[in-house]
Amino acid sequence: MSDSVKVQKREGREIDGLMDAYFEKPNRLTTWSGFPVKDIYTPADVAGIDYEGKIANAGEYPFTRGIHSNMYRGRYWTMREAGGYARAADTNKRLRFLADEGVSGFSIFRDLPTVWGIDADHPMAEGEVGVSGVNLTSLKDMEELLDGIPLDKVSVALLCASSLAAVIFSQYITVAEKRGIDIAKLRGTIANDPLHSRYCYGKPSNPIDLSVKLAVDIIEFCTKHMPFWNTNSVNAYDMRETGINAPEEIAFGFEIAMEYIRKAIERGLDVDDFAGRISFYFSAGMDFLEEIAKLRAARRLWAKIMKERFGAKKPGSWKFRFGVHTAGSSLVPQQPLNNIIRITVEALAAVLGGVQSLHCCSYDEPIALPSEESQRIALRTQQILAYETGVANTADPLGGSYFIENLTNKLEEEAVKIIKEIDEIGGMAEAMRKEWVDQKIDQAALQLQKEIENKERVIVGVNAFTTAPEDKTPGGVHRIPPETEREQIANVKSLKDTRNRKKVKETIKRLREKAQMGEGENLIPSIIEALKAYATIGEIQGTIREAYGLSYDPFGIMKSPY
Amino acid sequence: MEKRKRVLLAKPGLDAHDMGIKLIARALKDAGAEVVYGGIYVTPEEITKTAVEEDVDVLGLSFHSSTHLVEAPKIMRLLKEKGRDDLTVVVGGCIPLEDVSDLKKMGVQEVFGSGSSLDDIVDFMIKG
Numbered sequence: 214m215s216d217s218v219k220v221q222k223r224e225g226r227e228i229d230g231l232m233d234a235y236f237e238k239p240n241r242l243t244t245w246s247g248f249p250v251k252d253i254y255t256p257a258d259v260a261g262i263d264y265e266g267k268i269a270n271a272g273e274y275p276f277t278r279g280i281h282s283n284m285y286r287g288r289y290w291t292m293r294e295a296g297g298y299a300r301a302a303d304t305n306k307r308l309r310f311l312a313d314e315g316v317s318g319f320s321i322f323r324d325l326p327t328v329w330g331i332d333a334d335h336p337m338a339e340g341e342v343g344v345s346g347v348n349l350t351s352l353k354d355m356e357e358l359l360d361g362i363p364l365d366k367v368s369v370a371l372l373c374a375s376s377l378a379a380v381i382f383s384q385y386i387t388v389a390e391k392r393g394i395d396i397a398k399l400r401g402t403i404a405n406d407p408l409h410s411r412y413c414y415g416k417p418s419n420p421i422d423l424s425v426k427l428a429v430d431i432i433e434f435c436t437k438h439m440p441f442w443n444t445n446s447v448n449a450y451d452m453r454e455t456g457i458n459a460p461e462e463i464a465f466g467f468e469i470a471m472e473y474i475r476k477a478i479e480r481g482l483d484v485d486d487f488a489g490r491i492s493f494y495f496s497a498g499m500d501f502l503e504e505i506a507k508l509r510a511a512r513r514l515w516a517k518i519m520k521e522r523f524g525a526k527k528p529g530s531w532k533f534r535f536g537v538h539t540a541g542s543s544l545v546p547q548q549p550l551n552n553i554i555r556i557t558v559e560a561l562a563a564v565l566g567g568v569q570s571l572h573c574c575s576y577d578e579p580i581a582l583p584s585e586e587s588q589r590i591a592l593r594t595q596q597i598l599a600y601e602t603g604v605a606n607t608a609d610p611l612g613g614s615y616f617i618e619n620l621t622n623k624l625e626e627e628a629v630k631i632i633k634e635i636d637e638i639g640g641m642a643e644a645m646r647k648e649w650v651d652q653k654i655d656q657a658a659l660q661l662q663k664e665i666e667n668k669e670r671v672i673v674g675v676n677a678f679t680t681a682p683e684d685k686t687p688g689g690v691h692r693i694p695p696e697t698e699r700e701q702i703a704n705v706k707s708l709k710d711t712r713n714r715k716k717v718k719e720t721i722k723r724l725r726e727k728a729q730m731g732e733g734e735n736l737i738p739s740i741i742e743a744l745k746a747y748a749t750i751g752e753i754q755g756t757i758r759e760a761y762g763l764s765y766d767p768f769g770i771m772k773s774p775y
Numbered sequence: 776m777e778k779r780k781r782v783l784l785a786k787p788g789l790d791a792h793d794m795g796i797k798l799i800a801r802a803l804k805d806a807g808a809e810v811v812y813g814g815i816y817v818t819p820e821e822i823t824k825t826a827v828e829e830d831v832d833v834l835g836l837s838f839h840s841s842t843h844l845v846e847a848p849k850i851m852r853l854l855k856e857k858g859r860d861d862l863t864v865v866v867g868g869c870i871p872l873e874d875v876s877d878l879k880k881m882g883v884q885e886v887f888g889s890g891s892s893l894d895d896i897v898d899f900m901i902k903g
Contacts, residue, residue: 247889258794325789325840337816340845341789399779413791455794546872579889580871581841659801666893673889683872693841768816 227433241669245500246458248623254615262618271567275516277509277611277621279567280532283382285605289317290563291570293370293536294588297322297346298758301357304347310361314592317453318368318401321358321573322346323381328410329378329767330754333698333705337768344370345582348766350705350751352744355384356391364389365398370570372535374404374413374448376424382431382690382742388440390741402443402563402570405431408469418767419758421642424733427757429476434737436477436487438550443492445473446536450738454542455658459507460624463667464631465650466493466511467518468641474523475640480733481648488519489529497559497566498540503733504559504610506537506620508566514625528749536570537546537563544579547674549687552576557594564598565611571595574577577688584691707748721756721775726747727759780901785813785822785829787850790840795867795889799835802893808833808901819846823853826862833900838868844877851881867891867899 233702243249262268269275272282281287294316296307308319324346326338333342333350341349351354362369364385373381382403386396407424414452419427432444449466457465470491477487489526497504517752519525539559552737553576573591575583583591599605611617645651666671671677711732720743727739736757745755755765765773782803786798793815800810811829813822826834837849843866854860864880867887875886886903887896 259898329789337818340842341840343841344842345790542827546888547890577867581869655797659798662798662893672890676892686872690873695845 218626240624240671244459244503244620245498246460246503246624246627248268248503248627248729250616250618254619256615258615258619261702262622268612268618272276274520274528274531275513276532277513280512280534280569283606284567284608285564285599286607289599289605290595291318291536292316292592292599293318293320293572294575294592295320295322295342295572296588296623297324297372298582299343299347299693300701301347301349301354303343305358305360305362307585307588311588311592314589315596316592317771318370318570319362320370320372323373323377324348325380326350327750328373328375328377329751330375330380330420331766331768331771333701334704334709335751335766335768335772336487340698344693345696346651349381349384350701351702351708351747351749352384352387353708353747355381355388359385361389364392367400369401370446371401371403374406374446374451375410376407376419376427377750377754378403378405378407379427379737380740380744380753382542383737383744387741387744389502391745392645395440398441399439400441402446403431404494405445406446406448406469406494407518408472408645409448409451411645412455412650413448416511419763421645422732422762423761424756425472425476425642427736428473429480430735430737432473432477432487432491433480433482433735435490436482440490442490444487444490444532446492446494447473448494450496452536452654452675452701453498454540455544456661457654458657459498459500459503460510461626461631461657462496463507463511463514463624463628464635465641466643467515467628468494468632468635471522472557472621472641478523484519484523484525485527485530488523488525489527489532492569494535495535495537497537497563497568498542499543499558501557501558501562502617503620504562505566506617508537508563508568509609509612509617509621510628511535511565511622513621514628534569536569536572537566538572539563539574541574541578544574544576545672545675546579546686547683548680549576549580551674552579553590553594556591557598560594560603561598561604563605565609567609577686577691580686581690581692584688586688598713608759613652709749712747717743717748717752718775720746721748721752724753725756725760725775728757779807779809779833780833781811781831782833782835782900783811783813783822783826783829784835784837785817785825786815786837787817787819787822787846788838788840789816789844790838791815792839792868793837795839796835796837798893799837799896802897803900806901808895808897809887815874819849819853821858823859826854827859831862833863833865833901835865835867838866838870841869843868843870844874847878847883848881851883863900864877865896867877867896870902 271279435444447470453462512533516531519531573588577587724739
């Protein structure tokens with residue numbers, strides 16, 4: 214950092230300090246991902262780009278400018294805010310609150326015991342039940358969660374990515390079936406990305422092969438029965454959050470998706486029958502222009518991969534459809550109201566990047582669970598962008614910008630290089646087994662931290678423009694009362710005592726038999742049968758694990774009662 | 776020369792946000808401390824057992840899923856039972872400001888929330 218660029222506390226407001234401030238200028242002349250940026254971009258920087266072949270109008274291959282010809286003039290992006298905490302009834306209440314405030318889709322977060330597939334009364338679940346999401350031990354919880362919500366009318370994103378997605382997805386459609394709703398009409402998304410899961414939730418409860426098998430079960434089931442359901446939301450977001458850069462986000466996300474696609478084809482599905490329902494979950498971070506270019510580059514590259522590598526013929530299979538979650542990692546607890554501004558910039562990048570579904574973080578996320586007030590502001594951020602700014606009136610308004618087009622090309626080229634590297638390793642699952650991905654992520658995190666420590670990267674309120682530490686959280690802290698956990702554990706215990714044990718036993722036995730029939734046997738129908746008998750997630754996962762030669766309990770504490 | 780500090784780092788519970796604790800492990804090693812990496816998904820019992828067996832001077836605990844007020848008191852109680860309440864216990868992660876005094880009341884020496892500088896954390900753990 215040059216001497217004239219002093220980013221430091223300026224509490225004294227002395228004249229010297231003001232003069233320093235007057236001469237300050239950007240000190241990091243690269244993008245977030247490290248691409249050098251020039252003084253100015255001119256027609257020379259986009260010379261030779263074939264508009265029809267490389268950019269094209271929105272709605273036309275390779276979709277650089279968007280997947281629909283008129284983009285948001287047809288329909289705004291889906292405005293989602295996530296809910297999920299405490300008891301199912303509490304989450305239900307929050308979903309209704311969000312619906313009243315004007316969300317156009319729900320996102321439901323589950324707690325960590327659910328991600329791991331252990332019941333609320335498992336000893337390892339203590340302190341975690343209903344804390345970072347809603348606890349979904351049994352179908353009863355899903356029934357309460359969805360009480361009064363018209364499943365045939367709303368779009369619901371179930372944010373369970375681990376291999377428990379198969380059970381949570383089955384819980385959801387079982388509730389719909391029990392209400393007499395034709396599941397073919399259901400609209401929504403199941404996260405269903407167990408490969409990424411290990412970089413977000415750590416060591417997954419199930420090995421890679423079994424996880425991918427269950428992910429493909431969902432794809433196969435939806436392909437046959439649920440045409441409007443998004444079978445996967447391949448999560449590049451969580452990986453980006455660790456500190457990897459924008460082209461790595463594209464490459465890692467695409468390589469993960471390709472694993473599912475290859476396995477689904479091996480299962481006997483035609484790529485054009487399912488590829489159109491695979492969606493992505495990307496980040497939007499603080500480098501506004503780079504993030505826009507990233508989303509454009511991703512659209513172009515995915516179209517090419519689907520057409521050329523997988524031979525997909527339907528335009529629907531070529532389209533990179535994605536949701537954005539603004540970057541939680543960019544938010545800081547210091548002067549937390551500033552986070553509202555960060556979230557706004559990121560959300561605007563997502564919209565200018567052509568997002569299909571957007572989730573804005575809440576400003577209090579680095580501190581605690583979002584409060585109603587902070588979630589309302591997150592939703593209002595989306596609404597202000599949509600209804601007040603005019604940015605949704607035309608497709609890809611930044612298309613044709615010398616800088617944006619140049620950067621879009623660079624990001625695509627770099628992502629292609631990384632994809633080639635992963636292909637040479639043998640694909641993403643192999644790169645994960647060899648811990649190549651882990652090394653990349655660890656390196657990136659360390660590098661990022663160093664750059665923050667040495668102030669190469671400035672974070673307002675953290676390493677610049679700091680104020681005296683706050684001793685209270687503005688807006689207060691949203692907490693889960695401990696009785697919630699005790700109540701849920703009691704509910705689960707009482708369910709286990711009162712359900713029809715014979716029926717549970719029978720359905721678990723059938724599930725076990727099906728699971729023993731090998732990878733090609735789709736387990737969703739038998740999971741649904743077990744759920745209807747109120748078998749729990751722990752029992753269902755445990756039974757499948759045993760059939761695959763694993764311990765019943767991923768923690769090795771509980772034994773199978775069956 | 777001063778004896779090298781032995782530090783146990785661990786992350787109790789089901790949460791896996793281990794980037795912070797891994798960065799601190801590396802920074803402590805670089806600063807000359809001996810680091811015992813207790814890892815993630817560990818129980819209070821396992822943490823206390825390791826702290827005693829490895830005879831550490833400092834225990835660093837990381838929390839990101841709001842379980843600090845459930846797990847930390849258990850660990851402090853177990854340390855007392857084992858006669859190791861002399862240990863310097865440091866907590867880091869996603870900790871609401873309102874909880875800092877509660878943690879300190881139960882014997883936690885210092886709390887470093889997100890955005891804390893690595894240097895400050897390392898200094899405190901090695902010299903503090």
